[in-house]
Amino acid sequence: MEKLSLRELSEGLKARKFSSVELTQFFLDRLEKYNLSINAFISIDKDKSLAMASRSDSIIKEGKQDYLTGVPIAQKDIFCAEGWKTTCGSKMLDNFISPYDATVIRKFNEISAVNLGKTNMDEFAMGSSNETSYYGNVKNPWNIKNVPGGSSGGSAAAVAAMLAPAATATDTGGSIRQPASLCGLTGLKPTYGLVSRYGMIAFASSLDQAGPMCHSAEDCAAMLNVMSGHDSKDSTSIEREKENYLNGIKDPIKGLKIGIPKEFFSEGLDPDVEKIIEQGINEYKKLGAEIVDISLPNNHLSIPVYYVIAPAEASSNLSRYDGVRYGYRTKEYDDLMDMYCKTREEGFGDEVKRRIMIGTYVLSAGYYDAYYLKAQKIRRLISEDFSKAFKKCDVILGPSAPSVAFPIGDKKEDPLKMYMQDVYTISTNLAGLPGLSMPAGLINNLPVGMQLIGNYFSEAKLLNIANVFQMNTDWHRLSPKGFE
Numbered sequence: 001m002e003k004l005s006l007r008e009l010s011e012g013l014k015a016r017k018f019s020s021v022e023l024t025q026f027f028l029d030r031l032e033k034y035n036l037s038i039n040a041f042i043s044i045d046k047d048k049s050l051a052m053a054s055r056s057d058s059i060i061k062e063g064k065q066d067y068l069t070g071v072p073i074a075q076k077d078i079f080c081a082e083g084w085k086t087t088c089g090s091k092m093l094d095n096f097i098s099p100y101d102a103t104v105i106r107k108f109n110e111i112s113a114v115n116l117g118k119t120n121m122d123e124f125a126m127g128s129s130n131e132t133s134y135y136g137n138v139k140n141p142w143n144i145k146n147v148p149g150g151s152s153g154g155s156a157a158a159v160a161a162m163l164a165p166a167a168t169a170t171d172t173g174g175s176i177r178q179p180a181s182l183c184g185l186t187g188l189k190p191t192y193g194l195v196s197r198y199g200m201i202a203f204a205s206s207l208d209q210a211g212p213m214c215h216s217a218e219d220c221a222a223m224l225n226v227m228s229g230h231d232s233k234d235s236t237s238i239e240r241e242k243e244n245y246l247n248g249i250k251d252p253i254k255g256l257k258i259g260i261p262k263e264f265f266s267e268g269l270d271p272d273v274e275k276i277i278e279q280g281i282n283e284y285k286k287l288g289a290e291i292v293d294i295s296l297p298n299n300h301l302s303i304p305v306y307y308v309i310a311p312a313e314a315s316s317n318l319s320r321y322d323g324v325r326y327g328y329r330t331k332e333y334d335d336l337m338d339m340y341c342k343t344r345e346e347g348f349g350d351e352v353k354r355r356i357m358i359g360t361y362v363l364s365a366g367y368y369d370a371y372y373l374k375a376q377k378i379r380r381l382i383s384e385d386f387s388k389a390f391k392k393c394d395v396i397l398g399p400s401a402p403s404v405a406f407p408i409g410d411k412k413e414d415p416l417k418m419y420m421q422d423v424y425t426i427s428t429n430l431a432g433l434p435g436l437s438m439p440a441g442l443i444n445n446l447p448v449g450m451q452l453i454g455n456y457f458s459e460a461k462l463l464n465i466a467n468v469f470q471m472n473t474d475w476h477r478l479s480p481k482g483f484e
């Protein structure tokens with residue numbers, strides 16, 4: 001059962017091969033058996049999940065089943081879910097029970113999918129290894145000595161170890177695609193504005209976007225069908241007609257123009273990863289795609305630009321955690337200022353503090369022009385590189401991350417090394433474009449992700465291109481040993 005696709009689960013529920021309660025119980029049992037070894041979840045609430053499953057069963061009986069009705073889905077702990085502890089991986093929110101649902105959660109509730117639990121993550125989604133979580137690091141199911149990637153490492157580990165059929169995740173600079181890459185999954189970061197950010201705890205608002213983390217492109221399409229859509233509660237949500245991402249997912253890709261950016265194949269890329277991406281390119285050639293060389297000349301500026309803009313936005317977003325309204329408050333203090341300071345000193349971890357300090361610095365009156373304004377200008381240049389590239393090709397292909405999963409502790413003390421994990425993903429967020437990572441091979445039994453970047457709102461096309469690859473290869477079907 002743990003290996004069934006979302007379509008197979010949906011069909012099984014419809015044909016009453018199993019009920020949602022049985023299916024949910026099955027995954028809860030797996031959670032009990034395996035979660036301790038990988039630490040993928042922060043909150044599990046069996047009674048709540050089973051109550052939701054039982055409601056789903058009644059809906060299925062009434063014949064009102066939607067594709068994902070009754071299917072258990074793991075939710076990244078960045079999404080507010082009514083009555084659930086919602087921590088964002090931080091001590092600051094350790095006591096926070098959300099009084100409302102994020103729009104993404106509401107959409108899953110509306111079709112009566114089951115919330116299987118809240119997944120572990122880097123604190124406030126800042127990190128690439130899940131080592132900044134207040135709840136301890138997550139382990140990579142492919143090798144538990146290694147990191148699963150981050151910040152959506154809990155979602156990635158949960159799906160890779162088959163503790164959940166699918167999960168939600170978020171991506172501000174790579175947090176869906178890099179963990180998907182390191183855990184052998186298919187993950188999609190949609191176009192900025194396609195999925196509502198309402199109730200999704202803010203890190204860097206102009207970059208944050210939610211998306212699915214699954215075994216296959218087809219599963220991602222089914223998840224995106226639920227997650228996407230306009231929301232009046234998010235002023236950056238785009239008003240456009242809702243698509244069915246499963247339509248056309250099998251369309252032939254003959255004649256497709258795939259752009260290969262030379263900047264994605266330069267220093268810093270593990271030569272073994274490069275070989276696997278080249279095999280992927282050859283597979284696409286066999287499938288009838290045409291390969292064209294392109295250039296993204298400002299890509300090398302994307303990490304420095306991101307580490308000005310994202311901390312600037314984070315420092316503003318995180319000012320709300322002051323011990324007054326909700327969340328953690330220090331126990332003993334002299335006056336109001338002392339309370340603010342101690343609360344933030346004790347409630348935030350080191351990486352979050354580092355970002356707040358960088359953010360307030362680059363926004364300060366004396367440095368705003370030199371850093372923040374300049375970064376915004378370069379951000380525009382990075383977007384323009386993509387516009388030019390899409391005149392020559394339909395989709396861009398490259399690695400998702402420079403290496404396979406690295407050992408826990410390896411980069412923790414060196415933030416610059418850690419930041420390099422997102423060198424192929426961050427420019428997509430800066431431009432607001434959609435990007436997908438899918439498994440394309442193994443190195444020493446560790447998965448390698450291949451990335452596809454599309455033009456705005458080309459999710460259906462990206463999922464189609466990834467699905468055709470998956471119809472002809474088996475990389476996405478491999479699973480780590482020890483979780484059978």
Ligand code: GLN
Nearest residue numbers: 125126127172173174175
């Ligand atoms: N690794 C990047 C960071 O630490 C991206 C994180 C994300 O996408 N949420 O900021």
